[in-house]
Amino acid sequence: MAKNGKVQLHPSKNPLSENIRGAMVELLQKHLASAIDLSYQCKQAHWNVKGMNFIAVHKLFDELHEQTEGYVDLIAERLTALGGQAHGTVQASNEGTLLTPYPLDLVHSEGHLKRLADSFSEMGGHVEKAVEESEEAGDPLTADLFTQIGRGLDESLYFLESHFQLPDVSGQTGR
Template identity: 70%
Template sequence: MAKTKPKLHQSKNPIAENVRASNVALLQKHLATAVDITYQTKQAHWNVKGMNFIAVHKLFDELHEVTEEFVDTIAERLTALGGQAHGTVQAASENTVLEPYPLDLVNSEDHLRQLSEAYARWNAEVEKGIEEASESGDPLTEDLLTEVGRGLDKSLYFLESHFQS
């Protein structure tokens, strides 16, 4: 099923309307995923148990704060291009690239592995998005996604370090 071209608000933004529209659609997917991963991370924060509880509990809270900033940054770029940000939980569940987070996880290792998978999956999609934004001629969206990618790389490093020696 083909996505319809988003209706844009009037703007004096110098980027061509077709480029803005394609990048609004691109950013909607990343906004949905940012909302999703923000609350997947919070789900882990609320429910983690185990010997390393406090360290992992705090890590998850820090990662939640990072992804929450991505939500705002992505939504603001999307609206600057003339789009309407779809940032509700319902919109996120329809447009995220992530798998649903298991609600029965307790063990810190299980949460760490699940979040590692989610962060890696989104990071791969961000890499594709950087390329799309570059090819479309929108250096600011490309730069925004590059910033998100750097943050995801760092977060993934923090998560995966628990399994490396």
């Protein structure tokens, strides 16, 4: 493996320069860790949620887990396509995630919906920055991948927020 700063790269005929590939592998590695974290935050909610709307949110949280697992695979395989070595274990995710830890004691469906909305919003913010960073670095294809993931995260946030995004008595949107 060739050394590029801190990042080790496998030799590749990928047309991007080694410098760009190294920078993108580093960026993708952080997002791989965060996406694994987010996907298991959804399972944490899926397994522990309770409330009158149990079955709907239990199923929604599992769908969000599957969707975020799709992002895990997209990110990891872009990273390896650029010559990187994916750090895809749960232990590595714990070291590298950008997300705030999910509480282990949440039970009520409203609590899980609001807390997952926070996580999807947090991840969405990091992904938007990653779009800019990969565009500026000269890798429009990685920027496109992050754009795709960002759109999906926004949709999931909408599904979560729609449970509590009702106008309050004064007609303003309450949370």
